[in-house]
Amino acid sequence: MATSSESQPAQTDPAGRDEQSREGEIFDLLSNRRRRYTIHYCKREDGPVTLGDLAEHVAAWELEKEVEEITSAERKRVYTSLQQTHLPTLERADVIEFDDRTIELTDEAAELDVYLDIVPGDSVPWGVYYLGLSAVGAVVIAGLWLEVVPTEPIPKLGWATLVFALFAASAIVHVTQTRRMRLGEMERPP
Template sequence: MSNEPCRINIDVSIMKLTQPEDRRELDESEIHNVLRNDRRRETLRYLRESEGSLSVDDLSEHIATLETSESPPPRNVRKSVYVSLHQTHLPKLDDLGIVAYDQRSKELTLEDRVREVEVYMEVVPQHDVSWAAYYLGLGALELVVLFAAKLSLFSVEILDFEFWTWFFLALFVLSALYHIYSEQEKALF
């Protein structure tokens, strides 16, 4: 035996596997890839509603109910949803750092990186109008009314041009305040 010190070579690639992932911002293509799938979008939305934590079983039940419009959903659909979430969608969200997915306990929690995705998730219910469409409509209505008031059309001249200007300014400000308030309630964090 030699008295030389023992040398240990550490493979750097193995160390990279145990270190936290690169915390760069998600690029738009990654975010769009996440959001183009209905089940991933619904996962993020439902986690937000559940105050950021829930089990895969509850999530599977919820998504299967949405997809089938049956409560409780058929067992085979619930199982199919569970398998696709467990094998594909949740690991993807976990790898990107958007959701923490514990595969042993089958529990999910939202991560801080979900804020990067939230910007792209203006969730508009089926029979609702987006804020962008609302503001566009309000602006178009204001233009029509102010134009009509200026030209004394459609009995709009009963109230003068200055009234309509202040009215729509106040309406825009109140709308913006309500928009800010409602978005804070829906914020993921």
């Protein structure tokens, strides 16, 4: 007996790739720091960029230096790598248009944001945070049902409003932080 996923044909994009193939290609693209830095710089500049400027900024970010401190050799090493490997790879994936000297993001590049949930190393992943917040909410609700939580100073509706307010405030912070951490939103790539 065929399962529902086996009986339905795989969805394909205009280039004839199925969703899983495209998703694997996107993760492969984003697995390389120089390609992420390229996307970040192009998003930040919001228009065509030159290969020379891109190479300088990528080298500076990789070496944690200012652009002015980059040597000719450091710039050339990144320039060559971008020109020969990374830009053609991004172009084949239809993320950029590259004409030997200038680079510009395509509309496909906007789809990459969904794959870039960047969590700083010193913070709790949002999924874990929401799980903990749900546990707190469940304890409060269970306490209200079992009449263990006091309802004298704060009525039941007040407790429910407090739990809702915690989720709403958390969602606002989450959305704000996620937008701020996207490629192209900050000076230096996340």
